[in-house]
Structure formats: C-alpha cells, structure tokens
Amino acid sequence: MDSGTENTDGKDVFISYSHSDSKEIAKLLGQELSSMGVEVWLDDIKMSIGSSIRESIDDGLTQSEYGVVILSESYFEGTSEWELNGLVEKHTNEEDVILPLWHGVDHDYVYQQSPSLADLIAEEIDKKNVQTVAASIYQIVEDRGGDNDEWGGDIGGGQKTDFIDIDIRFQGRFDPEVGKEVTVESWRNHNAPNLTALEATEIRDEDREIDYTSSSKGTIMTVKRIDDEPLNGIISDIQEIRSGKTEFTIRVEESRLEELSDDRDDYKSGFVQ
Structure with a gap:
C-alpha cells in the first residue's frame, strides 16, 4: 500500500508491544495486516525496566x-507517567497517529496507569478478533489523511472493510509468496456464484x-473462462507448490x-445445460 510520502522505504504502520505478554498477538496482527496489503514494521525493542517507550x-x-x-x-511495567503522557501528547500533536489496543487490560486498569492515555479511543484485541482489528487499521491506512472515524468499536459511523479468502488452483509455473500482491486476470469457477475456490488461468504478479x-485448457464440460472480472488480492497462505501445480489463498x-454477477449463466459454458 502506497505510503503517500516521499520516503518510499517507509511503512504504513509499526507495532509497539511488550515481548513478555504480547509477542504472539503482535505477530498475528502483523500477519493479518500484511495479508491485507498493509506494510508493517514490528517494534523489536524488548520493553523492560528503563526502556524508553517514547523514544x-x-x-x-x-x-x-x-x-x-x-x-x-x-x-506498563517500569514505564513512567511522563512516558505515557508523552504518547498522548504525540497523538494529539500529530493528528491521531497512534492507534491504541488493549490486550488483557480494560479501561479501569489503563486509567490507573495513565488517566490521559485511558482517554484515547482504543480497541480491545485478542486471538479471536485479530482480523477484525486488522480491518479497522486497514481502513485507517486506506483513508490516510482523514479522520479516524472507523477507530473504536463504539464510536463513529464508518464501515469497516471486510475481506474474504479465496483458494486458488493454478496449473503451470508460478512462484507465490505470502504478502505479495497478485491479480487473477482470468479464471474458471465450478461453483458460481459461491466464489470460495477457483482455477486461475492468468495471474499477474504485481x-x-x-x-x-496456466497450461490447463479445461474441458468441454467445464465452466467457461472468465476474462473480464479480475480479482486483486494479497497472498495470505500457500497450500502446495510442486512442479506444474500451485495451490494458494x-x-x-x-x-x-x-460486484460479481449472481447469474449462474454468466459463468456457465454454453455446453452446460
């Protein structure tokens, strides 16, 4: 996702977390964001007594x-109130650049540590809602420069972007890589309009x-090849890579x-009655 700045090597978001109790959730969040096309940098500083969160x-x-x-x-361990209040100051002065998440804590706990930090709109995160939180962050990044109305589950009228995983089968040479953007330029689907798995006939590695x-020509009884409905997405998983065949998501x-048609006739070959 284009950062919209002159720094072409920059990232969309970085994730700051404690290695003691949030490393796993931070890694999962980073993976979800990457699979949505968000450029992520995970903070590799181990927070401990004396660590400077502000820095x-x-x-x-x-x-x-x-x-x-x-x-x-x-x-919060070993973190001074000055450090925590510094986050709020940075958030205010730089127009909502910090997106707080609560992991295993609630408003009362955060308030005890830093009343000013507790006043920032935040979302709770755990293993069950990582993708939903990632979608909220994606929306903020996509609407870069606007108000963060989508942030926080109980405020704003913004609608979060939802994603769906599609399994792809491809016959031929292709080197998929998780996190890479691809466009399925043409495809065959045997279960239209329920698009959950399809056979790609042309793929663009963006x-x-x-x-x-694809080296596959299909059969006379298969659904027809769809050439005018490209599907763009990020590779989120790879199931199988072997000579002449690749399966990924x-x-x-x-x-x-x-936006795709619900009419099965738009996908069926004329040979199928």
Missing part, C-alpha cells in the same frame, strides 16, 4: 505513518510485474465479490 515510538513514527501500541500489563498463463475485499 521507541518516536523512532517508529519516523519510518511509518501510524503507530499501533498494544497496551498490556507488562507494557510486485514483480510478471504475467503467468488470496485475501480479497468482500465488496469486490459483491
């Missing part, structure tokens, strides 16, 4: 547009700018699928 976030925001701060019990064409905005 860490200052450094992160010089290379990223937004800072996602996962607040947990161990995140990062490498390479086009791949791409994550696509659900709104794109809603």
Whole structure:
C-alpha cells in the first residue's frame, strides 16, 4: 500500500508491544495486516525496566505513518507517567497517529496507569478478533489523511472493510509468496456464484510485474473462462507448490465479490445445460 510520502522505504504502520505478554498477538496482527496489503514494521525493542517507550515510538513514527501500541500489563511495567503522557501528547500533536489496543487490560486498569492515555479511543484485541482489528487499521491506512472515524468499536459511523479468502488452483509455473500482491486476470469457477475456490488461468504478479498463463485448457464440460472480472488480492497462505501445480489463498475485499454477477449463466459454458 502506497505510503503517500516521499520516503518510499517507509511503512504504513509499526507495532509497539511488550515481548513478555504480547509477542504472539503482535505477530498475528502483523500477519493479518500484511495479508491485507498493509506494510508493517514490528517494534523489536524488548520493553523492560528503563526502556524508553517514547523514544521507541518516536523512532517508529519516523519510518511509518501510524503507530499501533498494544497496551498490556507488562507494557506498563517500569514505564513512567511522563512516558505515557508523552504518547498522548504525540497523538494529539500529530493528528491521531497512534492507534491504541488493549490486550488483557480494560479501561479501569489503563486509567490507573495513565488517566490521559485511558482517554484515547482504543480497541480491545485478542486471538479471536485479530482480523477484525486488522480491518479497522486497514481502513485507517486506506483513508490516510482523514479522520479516524472507523477507530473504536463504539464510536463513529464508518464501515469497516471486510475481506474474504479465496483458494486458488493454478496449473503451470508460478512462484507465490505470502504478502505479495497478485491479480487473477482470468479464471474458471465450478461453483458460481459461491466464489470460495477457483482455477486461475492468468495471474499477474504485481510486485514483480510478471504475467503467468496456466497450461490447463479445461474441458468441454467445464465452466467457461472468465476474462473480464479480475480479482486483486494479497497472498495470505500457500497450500502446495510442486512442479506444474500451485495451490494458494488470496485475501480479497468482500465488496469486490459483491460486484460479481449472481447469474449462474454468466459463468456457465454454453455446453452446460
């Protein structure tokens, strides 16, 4: 996702967290964001007594547009109120660049540590809602420069972007890589309009700018090849790679699928009655 700045090496977001109790959730969040096309940098500083959270976030925001701060019990350990209030000051002065998340803590706990930090709009995060939180962050990044109305589950009228995973089968040479952007330029689908798995006939690797064409010609009784409904997404998983065959998953905005026709005749071959 284009950072919208002159720093072409910058990231969309960086994630600051405590290695003691939030490393796993931070990694999952980073993976979800990457599979949505968000450029992520995970803060590699181990928060401990004497660590400067303010300095860490200052450094992160010089290379990223937004800072996602996962607040947990161990995140507060050894952190001064001055440090925590500094986050609020940075958030206010730099127009909502910090997106707080509560992991294993609630408003009362955060308030006891820092009343000013507790006043910032935050979302709770755990293993069950990582993708939903990632979608909220995606929306903020996509609407870069606007108000963060989508942030916080109980405020604002913004509608979060939803994603759906589509399993892709491809017959021929192709080198998929998780996190890479691809466009399925043409495809065959045996279960239209329920698009959950399809056979790609042409794939565009957007990062490498390479086009791949399937060696499979299909059969006379198969559904017809769809050439005018490209599907763009990020590779989120790889099931199998072997000579002449690849199976992987791409994550696509659900709104794109809603644009596809519901008429089975638009997908069926004329040979199928």
